[in-house]
Amino acid sequence: MSEATVSLRLRRVMLWSGIAVLCTWVLVPIYLIALGAFGGRSGVFRWPKNLLPWDSGLAAMQTFLAVEGVWAAAFNGAFVACLTMLFSLLLGAPAGYALARYRFAGQDAFRMLVILTRAFPLAILALPLTVTFIRTGLYDTPVGVALVHTALALPFTALVSSSLFMGIPRELEEAAWVFGCTGFQAFRRIVLPLALPGLAAAAIFAFVISWNEVFAASVLTVRNKTLTAYLLTVLAESPLHFRFAGGFLLILPSIIFIFAVRKYLFAMWGIANR
């Protein structure tokens, strides 16, 4: 065996062991949560564990879903997440387009400031936000929570969409102008269709950010809680298998979404995936 084939083989072993480690890192916790969620009271403490989550049936999960408020909270959470998605796209995509296509004074500062919004801890903003929201009637409404979540998701949407638009050659737009389009028509007919997959991915990230956010959702709501906030208040006094069930319910949408858009995520980060 020559030296080259040895090093090639070694490299292959390294690659696959790296992949294995990463997969384990992500999948084992999810697997354990699923085991706990479906196993019921006895399943959490049983040893050896079941091999497959649904070996002990769906009864435990059904019990959890029957608990009062779970469905309402899940619906609330989804509603808030959808609003967040909508708001952050409507505000973030135009900002991204401006960042990508125009030179303006303070552009770099703006880029920086967009990220800096994440630098303020929500805990500090919570009290003034609550007061303001009560005054304006936004307190305990899905719109109110969605606004705060939009603020959290916006930097991401703006920067991702700016890099998306930068990836679309300016010449395509110019060609559209020359061949009879107004600025808006060129955007709608040429830029938007090309950016759509990436924008969808950014939107879904906004959804996931909102769906997972717990602090603002807890502070700013009383009755209309999102799923995370609801679980936080309810589960502190719940048995362990209920917490697992709640956790499982929380990660489910993210996993489904990320699976659905993985192709676009790859495209977004410039990883060829053909």
Next chain:
Amino acid sequence: MAGITIDRIEKKFGAVTALQQLSLKVEDGEFIALLGPSGCGKTTLLRIIAGLESQTSGRVLIGERDVSALPPRQRGLAMVFQNYAVFPHMTVYENVAFGLRMKGASDAEVKKQVERAAGLLHIEPYLERYPAKLSGGQRQRVAVARALAVEPAVLLMDEPLSNLDALLRLEMRSELKAVLASSGTTTVYVTHDQTEAMGLADRIAVMHKGVIEQIDRPQALYERPATRFVGGFVGSPPMNFIDLPVADGTARLGGFSSPVPLRNGTVTAGIRAEDIDVAEDGGLPFDVGVCEPLGATLLLTGRIDGQLARVSVRPDSRVRPGDRLGLTPNAGRIVWIDPADGKAMGAAA
């Protein structure tokens, strides 16, 4: 169909002047090439004509219409971009149809025009494909077909062949010339490749540092460059520039002498590499440095009195590096240039 008049166009980017009060008249149906090195302002000028860039001052007229303030879509022109700019999410058919659809043409009209343009550029077999499935040359055909489908009054091309490989470029060049000649479209073609400009254009405008140095037919440009820059930029190999001392109206170096339009001082002789007779001695003393067999000719690079010079000789000449030859330039084809300002001097002074 329409001519283009560019009237004292000036363009400044901040403190930098890209175009200096530039004027140019393109006749109806004429093919004009803007030729120059990168950064000379040729692309900026083209984009100003297209309306993609705004001029600092001056006017652009297409036909008799002042389009200076109009957006690109109202100027009645079409453009072919350097990187093709075909729309990746549309089929070739829809790409070619794009301009017509934007004009609100009927489906029958669109179909007719697309088929005509596709026929001209030989892209009928690809009409239902997406651009990602096409090669660079095919994409460029699509871009040209898209431009011709709208039957524009004016066609602008921005280095359309520069992304193609050499063989394909040659093929596209002759094809483009045939297609445009038959359609009779007024064309402005930007390029930095002088062979492309020579081969395609009715007239060439050589640009340098934001001004047009010379505008003329390709052959005239080649034979009688108005400035040293034009002589050095047009033609391959570039023109030789040899400084000669002048006394009493005669330039003299080695065994060479010629009357020049100047009493005393120094004159630069612009001589094409092929306009030189080579002998064992006499004339300008030439020390051969390098011999490059180019197939059709043998290119000699060497020095005349320490100044770089290139000479084309017959490919079967037996010349070796280190030889000393005597050069006799063809007197009628020497361009006398004033070394002070780089401008050609009149034939008689």
